[in-house]
Amino acid sequence: MLGFVLRRLLAALPTLFAVLTLVFVIVRIVPGDPALVILGDQATPEAAAAVRARLGTDQPLWRQYIAFLGAAATGDFGSSMVTNRPILAEVSAVLPHTVDLTAASMVIGIVIGIPAGIWAALHRNRAIDVAARLLSLLGLSFPVFVSGIYLLLLFALHWRWFPVISNADLDDPLDRLHKVLLPAVALGLTMAAYITRVTRGAMLASLSEDYIRTARAKGVPWRRVVWVHGLRNASIPIVTVVGLYVGILIGNSVLTEIVFNRPGLGKVIVGALNQRDYTMLQGLMVIYCFLIVVVNLITDLLYGVIDPRVKQT
Amino acid sequence: MRGFTKAARALLLAGCAAFAAPAAMAQAPTLRVGMAAQDVGRLDPHFAVSTIDRVVVAWMFNGLVRFRPGSINPAEIEPDLAERWETSEDGKTWTFHLRRGVRFHGDFGELTAEDVVFSIRKAATAATSAFAADFRAIEAVEAVDPYTVRVRLRENVPTLLGLLTNYSGGYIVSRRAVEQRGADFARSPIGTGPFALERVTPNQSAELVAHAAYFRGAPQIGRISYRFIPSDASRDLAFQNRELDLNYGRGDQTWVNRTRQLPNVTVDVFEPGELAVLNLNTSIPPFNDIRIRRALAHAINRPEIARWRGPDVSREGQSLVPRGYLGFTADNGLPQFDLARARALLAEAGHPNGITIRVIHTQLPEMLATMQVIQQQLRRAGITLDLQVVEHATFHQQIRQNLSPLVYYSAARFPIADIYLTQFYHGRSIVQTPTAVTNFSHCNQADAEIDAARLTTNREEQLRLWAEAQRKLIAEVCGVPLIETLLVFARRSNLDYGYELRGSMSLGPLITEATRLR
Numbered sequence: 081m082l083g084f085v086l087r088r089l090l091a092a093l094p095t096l097f098a099v100l101t102l103v104f105v106i107v108r109i110v111p112g113d114p115a116l117v118i119l120g121d122q123a124t125p126e127a128a129a130a131v132r133a134r135l136g137t138d139q140p141l142w143r144q145y146i147a148f149l150g151a152a153a154t155g156d157f158g159s160s161m162v163t164n165r166p167i168l169a170e171v172s173a174v175l176p177h178t179v180d181l182t183a184a185s186m187v188i189g190i191v192i193g194i195p196a197g198i199w200a201a202l203h204r205n206r207a208i209d210v211a212a213r214l215l216s217l218l219g220l221s222f223p224v225f226v227s228g229i230y231l232l233l234l235f236a237l238h239w240r241w242f243p244v245i246s247n248a249d250l251d252d253p254l255d256r257l258h259k260v261l262l263p264a265v266a267l268g269l270t271m272a273a274y275i276t277r278v279t280r281g282a283m284l285a286s287l288s289e290d291y292i293r294t295a296r297a298k299g300v301p302w303r304r305v306v307w308v309h310g311l312r313n314a315s316i317p318i319v320t321v322v323g324l325y326v327g328i329l330i331g332n333s334v335l336t337e338i339v340f341n342r343p344g345l346g347k348v349i350v351g352a353l354n355q356r357d358y359t360m361l362q363g364l365m366v367i368y369c370f371l372i373v374v375v376n377l378i379t380d381l382l383y384g385v386i387d388p389r390v391k392q393t
Numbered sequence: 394m395r396g397f398t399k400a401a402r403a404l405l406l407a408g409c410a411a412f413a414a415p416a417a418m419a420q421a422p423t424l425r426v427g428m429a430a431q432d433v434g435r436l437d438p439h440f441a442v443s444t445i446d447r448v449v450v451a452w453m454f455n456g457l458v459r460f461r462p463g464s465i466n467p468a469e470i471e472p473d474l475a476e477r478w479e480t481s482e483d484g485k486t487w488t489f490h491l492r493r494g495v496r497f498h499g500d501f502g503e504l505t506a507e508d509v510v511f512s513i514r515k516a517a518t519a520a521t522s523a524f525a526a527d528f529r530a531i532e533a534v535e536a537v538d539p540y541t542v543r544v545r546l547r548e549n550v551p552t553l554l555g556l557l558t559n560y561s562g563g564y565i566v567s568r569r570a571v572e573q574r575g576a577d578f579a580r581s582p583i584g585t586g587p588f589a590l591e592r593v594t595p596n597q598s599a600e601l602v603a604h605a606a607y608f609r610g611a612p613q614i615g616r617i618s619y620r621f622i623p624s625d626a627s628r629d630l631a632f633q634n635r636e637l638d639l640n641y642g643r644g645d646q647t648w649v650n651r652t653r654q655l656p657n658v659t660v661d662v663f664e665p666g667e668l669a670v671l672n673l674n675t676s677i678p679p680f681n682d683i684r685i686r687r688a689l690a691h692a693i694n695r696p697e698i699a700r701w702r703g704p705d706v707s708r709e710g711q712s713l714v715p716r717g718y719l720g721f722t723a724d725n726g727l728p729q730f731d732l733a734r735a736r737a738l739l740a741e742a743g744h745p746n747g748i749t750i751r752v753i754h755t756q757l758p759e760m761l762a763t764m765q766v767i768q769q770q771l772r773r774a775g776i777t778l779d780l781q782v783v784e785h786a787t788f789h790q791q792i793r794q795n796l797s798p799l800v801y802y803s804a805a806r807f808p809i810a811d812i813y814l815t816q817f818y819h820g821r822s823i824v825q826t827p828t829a830v831t832n833f834s835h836c837n838q839a840d841a842e843i844d845a846a847r848l849t850t851n852r853e854e855q856l857r858l859w860a861e862a863q864r865k866l867i868a869e870v871c872g873v874p875l876i877e878t879l880l881v882f883a884r885r886s887n888l889d890y891g892y893e894l895r896g897s898m899s900l901g902p903l904i905t906e907a908t909r910l911r
Contacts, residue, residue: 112786118435119523120442121789121804122816125829127519127526134520162434163595164579170595225624232630244631245620247597338624341631343596351431351596356786 088380092373096366100152103365104145112356114161135161137358148362157363162355167363170348176250178345180260181267181336182329186322188268189275194318196272197279198306201287212276219273228266228339235262246340263340267333271325278321282314289313315386323379327372421603421615422910424888427628427637428901430621432596435579438564439515439522448901449599449619453498454564454584457489457509457542457557462903465664465808465896467719470554474504474565474585475542484549484850489557491540496606498589501567506536508568513544515571516562524562526830531556549848551719551811551855560807560898587612587906596621613909632658638888638910639902642881644759646703649881657886662705664896666877668715669763669803672817672833673870679748680798686870688738689799690728692774693767699876701766706881710874712863713818720810720846720859725867727874735774747775753797754780755788764801767875792833793824800833803878807898810859814843818866836871839863887911 115131116123123131132138136147151158157167200212236244248259286292287310295305334346345368352360430445438450459473460466472478475489495504515521517528532547546553557563570583580593585608588601599619603612622628625643632640633655642648642660653660673680673689680686695709708716711723739748754764761782768778778799783791792800806812815830816822820837822830839862846858866872882902891907 110787111790112784113790116789116793117786118440118442122442122526122830123523124519124526125827127523130520159576163432164435164576165593165595173595229626229630232627237630237634240634243636244627244634245622245636247594247620339627341620341622341624341627343594347431347596354431354784354786355434 084381084384085377088377089373092377095373096369099365099369100149100362101145103362104148107356107358107361108141110356114356114358117355117357118162137161152362152366157366158359160352160357160360162357162360167360170360171345171364171367174343174345174348177248177337177343178330178333180248180256181263181333181342181344182326184260184264185267185271185329185333186326188264189271189325190322192268192272193275194279194311196276197318198283198311200276200280201283202306204284209280212280216273216276219269219276222270224266224270224335225339227269228263228336231262231266232339244341246342248342259342263336263342266340267329267336271329274321274325275318279314279318282317283310286310286314312386316383319379319382319386323375323382327375330368330371330375421613423616423618424614424639424904424908424910425618425620425637426639427620427622427631427641429623429625429628429641431623432621433593433599433619436582436590436593436599437579438566438582438584439524439562440579441561442523444900445621447899449601450564450582450584451559451586451897451899451901452588452601452617452904453582453586453590454559454566455495455586456559456563456565457491458554458563459559460896460898461892462905462907463890463892463894463896465898467552467555467808470558473559474509485546487544487546487553488537489542489544491542492608493540495585495608496604497567497570497585498583498604501570501583504565504567504585505539506542507539509542509565510534510536511568511571512565513542513557515566516564522562527556527562549850551809551847555807555809558898588617588904591616607906609906612904612906614904617904632883635885638885640883641901642883644702644706644878644881646706649703649705652883655883658883659886660881660883661894661902662879662881663894664717664879665805665808665898665900666708666715666717666879667803667805668710668813668877669801669875670710670713670817671767671873671875672800672802673872674795674798674800674833674835675869675871676835677795677798679742679750682742683870684738684742685744685748687728688735688742688774689771689776690870690873691731691735691738692771692776693873693875694730694770695875696730697770698763698766702763702876702878707876707878710876713866713872713874714810714813714859714863715805715808715877718806718808718810718813720814720856722860722863724860725863727867728870732774735776739775744775747777749777749779750799751779751781751797752799752801753788753791754782754801755785756782757785760801760803763875767801793829795825802831802833804831805900810863811843811847814839814859814862814866815847818862818871819843834871836866836869838869838871839865 114135114137115128118131119127159166196212200209203209232244235242242262246259246263248256292305292309295309330345333344334350337344337347349364352364428445434443434446435441436450438454441447441450455473457473457475458470461469461471474492474495476492478487478489480487491506497504513534517525517531519525530546530548530550531544533545535543537543567583571578574581582590587604587607589604591600591602593599601617603615605611628640631637649660652658673686675681699707699709712721712725714721771778817831818836818839820840821828822832823835824833842858842862846855849855880900887910889909889911890902891905894902897903
């Protein structure tokens with residue numbers, strides 16, 4: 081098990097290196113000058129040159145690249161070019177909020193999506209199936225900035241159950257739970273829509289297999305056939321989708337963070353991009369890439385748990 | 394013995410007051426402010442260039458002098474850290490006498506002349522200030538004694554007090570704090586203002602606490618929570634839900650009307666107005682032909698744009714300098730809306746079937762919407778704008794590389810004509826030159842008037858020269874003024890600023906020691 085984890089982490093190193101190089105190149109290809117962002121629109125070329133010299137952006141690209149790789153290799157992410165705040169401090173301040181939101185959305189997505197998918201598969205082409213498919217289509221089509229505003233109008237303004245500003249006190253677990261609920265519902269419903277559709281398809285495929293017919297012929301109770309034989313064999317695509325979606329959620333829940341006024345990794349990434357904060361973007365991408373590697377690793381380990389044949393290979 | 398008793402009583406009272414002040418602060422209310430921003434940038438006041446940074450540094454810092462709270466009239470500048478000043482006969486040497494007993498935040502002690510000298514030198518240095526160019530005329534600054542500062546000028550400037558006021562590079566910082574904290578000063582600044590920064594939570598808020606030892610008296614508000622809420626809809630909902638006391642508003646009539654209907658809410662619309670101008674690059678086609686520039690100027694229908702934006706939040710631009718700035722003149726021969734004339738000029742310039750112009754423009758919603766209205770107006774005259782919409786930072790870089798023959802630019806500056814004319818229309822400020830600022834039109838026809846106005850000490854002559862400069866630049870159609878958009882904030886009616894808000898150079902309401910939540 082440990083060997084498997086180490087092998088996977090080692091295999092991720094070239095990916096990490098490629099991502100670092102790509103990020104370094106892309107942020108510098110995009111037009112826009114961090115010196116102008118820092119100095120504002122009245123900046124003179126002299127002042128801009130002074131800032132570029134201080135930031136090191138006046139150095140040749142290869143020198144900046146070597147310095148960046150060297151720093152990344154030692155785990156030194158440096159400080160933001162624009163705010164001068166240490167990148168790790170910035171990320172660690174918002175990461176708990178991102179983890180809360182991702183975990184809560186995942187729970188909501190799974191709790192709604194899997195039973196709904198199974199139910200739809202068991203009632204194929206009947207009213208329940210049609211309703212589940214329609215609702216999941218609606219969930220996929222409704223952008224979070226629309227569903228989020230409706231949720232706020234109803235639950236925050238009308239019933240006053242939740243605040244509009246959802247930036248929780250990290251030292252207060254109840255406050256964290258209270259403030260993550262509404263944004264997690266907005267995100268989780270979209271995730272549930274995905275999972276419903278994938279679960280339905282996987283279950284339909286699984287339930288038409290010979291071993292299901294055999295189990296039923298042997299008199300295995302229907303509930304057991306569905307939940308143990310059917311679901312277990314349909315789980316690989318579901319776990320894949322959940323893993324992929326969690327990876328997306330970590331960095332891409334920016335719209336939810338904006339609508340619900342929550343701090344988060346997505347918001348930091350977009351802010352850094354708008355401000356051409358090269359060092360911040362680079363640091364964030366390394367951290368984001370690492371998180372994706374971890375999520376993929378967990379997904380791979382789960383494959384082994386679900387299907388022992390995967391572990392053997 | 395009696396003397397000793399008096400002294401002991403005085404000490405006891407002082408001790409009680411010292412203990413009572415923090416206790417009273419703890420009970421004082423928190424002001425919750427919603428700002429349209431992702432995060433605060435640099436809180437070193439000499440690098441505070443964005444609206445979000447400018448608003449908050451004004452609560453933490455003072456200048457030697459200040460605009461009277463609620464006013465942006467340079468004639469109403471009054472003493473702040475300096476209690477009085479005098480000038481030499483030639484106007485080139487200024488001596489400022491500092492107020493005694495002014496305390497910096499925390500344990501950074503009393504303000505002295507050394508802090509003032511350090512601050513002005515820092516503000517005048519390109520490596521430590523974004524506003525260094527404004528201080529070009531200052532030759533030397535020196536501390537005469539701990540409470541006296543002398544400033545010597547190379548040449549006259551229209552208003553030295555304007556440079557040393559509570560705006561841009563005029564803020565005074567603690568020398569010890571800057572030297573101790575180095576680059577960290579940008580996120581843990583120390584000033585003398587009514588509020589001190591407690592902490593910044595990235596992407597969330599800046600928390601400020603009242604400065605109990607503030608020299609004008611302890612603030613009545615205990616804390617300020619300055620919250621970064623980029624989504625307009627969410628910020629409005631939070632304000633409506635009473636989670637905010639003060640909300641950054643939109644320069645949009647519909648927003649103002651809707652917000653005014655909320656119970657116990659006051660909408661403040663105030664100066665300075667941002668003047669939007671279409672700057673035409675006179676050095677390259679098609680605008681190197683004055684007939685095409687004139688055609689475009691006649692195709693613009695300013696009253697229509699102002700009506701579209703809303704009468705409460707906007708007004709027509711009348712010159713290449715915003716209204717109300719010292720030196721502004723409306724008597725300048727500005728071309729008026731005349732579609733027939735525009736079409737005739739275009740035909741005369743060899744474009745009887747119209748002309749298409751490729752323009753780079755920002756994706757910022759407010760600026761893009763205005764540009765789309767202009768696009769429609771110009772289309773009626775046969776001028777088609779092919780808008781290349783790019784992200785905002787890209788827009789700022791590309792317009793400085795002469796990649797767009799027409800540049801829509803909206804800005805407010807210190808309210809005297811010199812700054813606006815110099816930055817936008819002086820030959821020294823032409824983009825892509827070593828001294829560039831924001832001259833996108835490449836015009837330099839009024840350089841003599843702008844320079845002469847800066848140096849003269851005769852106010853009437855100065856006004857005449859600025860008026861002449863505006864007439865020349867408008868005759869050359871270097872730019873076409875559009876509208877001026879005012880600042881808008883909404884507040885709960887129990888928030889009393891302690892002054893009448895007519896203007897604020899920090900682009901947001903000043904929160905002073907007199908501001909209270911009733």
